Amino acid sequence: MDYDAELIRYGRVLREAWGIRPADRVLDVGCGGGGTTREAGRLAPAGSAVGIDVRALPAGGGNVTFVRGDAQTHPFPAGAFDVAISRFGTMFFADPVVAFTNIRRALRPGGRLVMLVWQAASRNEWDVTIRAAIGAPPAPEAFSLGERTTVEGILRDAGFTGVELHDVREEVFYGSDPESALTWIGGFSCTAGYLDERTLPRLRDALDAHRTERGIWFGSRAWLVTAVGGA
Numbered sequence: 001m002d003y004d005a006e007l008i009r010y011g012r013v014l015r016e017a018w019g020i021r022p023a024d025r026v027l028d029v030g031c032g033g034g035g036t037t038r039e040a041g042r043l044a045p046a047g048s049a050v051g052i053d054v055r056a057l058p059a060g061g062g063n064v065t066f067v068r069g070d071a072q073t074h075p076f077p078a079g080a081f082d083v084a085i086s087r088f089g090t091m092f093f094a095d096p097v098v099a100f101t102n103i104r105r106a107l108r109p110g111g112r113l114v115m116l117v118w119q120a121a122s123r124n125e126w127d128v129t130i131r132a133a134i135g136a137p138p139a140p141e142a143f144s145l146g147e148r149t150t151v152e153g154i155l156r157d158a159g160f161t162g163v164e165l166h167d168v169r170e171e172v173f174y175g176s177d178p179e180s181a182l183t184w185i186g187g188f189s190c191t192a193g194y195l196d197e198r199t200l201p202r203l204r205d206a207l208d209a210h211r212t213e214r215g216i217w218f219g220s221r222a223w224l225v226t227a228v229g230g231a
């Protein structure tokens with residue numbers, strides 16, 4: 001299991017929304033394992049893709065490079081990118097307005113921001129189910145952009161125009177069986193401390209209840225956010 005597998009159903013929505021053209025210069029914010037950065041690089045063979053993340057990064061190659069840094073403060077060259085993309089990598093900034101201002105300035109005039117962020121936790125069956133099973137408190141960071149008005153306000157204050165939010169509902173994959181799902185969930189920093197001999201059987205039962213012949217799937221809801229930036 002990895003994040004690319006969990007989010008497989010979001011792939012088509014994202015590719016269509018990115019609208020990446022062959023010569024585009026793409027910035028992938030909070031790129032994690034870099035799957036979306038590499039995909040952006042493939043869609044822009046005459047352009048480039050740069051992934052930035054605060055954590056350790058994979059090796060780049062070809063037209064794909066990775067930069068370790070905080071997207072809130074990283075000194076991107078002004079106007080250097082045609083598109084800034086992010087798949088659930090923009091909810092964790094210490095100061096969102098400062099961070100999105102920095103990202104906006106990295107875009108050329110008319111450059112686009114296209115990002116996916118989780119809607120509120122209560123609209124995400126995966127979070128509701130896991131937390132109820134193990135009794136973990138909410139992890140607000142992942143849902144910090146969960147409300148439409150919050151996103152609109154932050155992006156407006158950061159200087160973006162043409163902000164649009166689209167309600168996207170897709171299933172997320174948690175593994176072929178409860179054991180692989182338990183291993184995947186065990187790697188989440190926000191829940192790892194709540195998995196013990198008392199809670200694990202409850203979580204296994206909850207996962208089993210979501211088992212289908214295609215594996216374990218939960219409902220999820222995200223905002224697909226698009227906006228226009230520029231230095």
Ligand SMILES: C[S@@+](CC[C@H](N)C(=O)[O-])C[C@H]1O[C@@H](n2cnc3c(N)ncnc32)[C@H](O)[C@@H]1O
Binds near residue numbers: 053
């Ligand atoms: C939920 S993961 C998504 C990873 C990736 N976008 C994907 O779809 O596979 C969120 C990522 O955002 C990164 N992140 C959090 N705060 C960041 C910041 N201030 N600057 C850059 N990356 C950040 C985390 O390290 C993490 O890799």
